Amino acid sequence: MGAFRYRENADELVQRLRAHGVTPAVTRDGLYRVRVGRDLDRAAADRLAAELQAAGFETYVAAQR
Numbered sequence: 001m002g003a004f005r006y007r008e009n010a011d012e013l014v015q016r017l018r019a020h021g022v023t024p025a026v027t028r029d030g031l032y033r034v035r036v037g038r039d040l041d042r043a044a045a046d047r048l049a050a051e052l053q054a055a056g057f058e059t060y061v062a063a064q065r
Contacts, residue, residue: 001052001059003031010034020055022048 001017001024004010010032017024017036024036037048042061049059 001034001036001057003033005031007032017052017057020052020057022052 002010002013004013010026013034014024014026017034022036024034025038027033027035036052037045040048045061049061052059
């Protein structure tokens with residue numbers, strides 16, 4: 001969903017996502033990365049992305065590493 005230099009910016013996105021009923025995860029690898037839908041199959045991930053886009057979020061679906 002997003003990658004941020006500052007934790008506060010990641011936390012703001014986390015709160016917005018939670019307000020839409022989504023449980024995000026934050027990881028840090030130099031940047032604070034906010035992700036959702038980690039355990040979803042591709043079709044479910046695409047549906048979640050479409051729902052979030054309709055709510056005004058910018059999304060993309062990435063394969064897990």
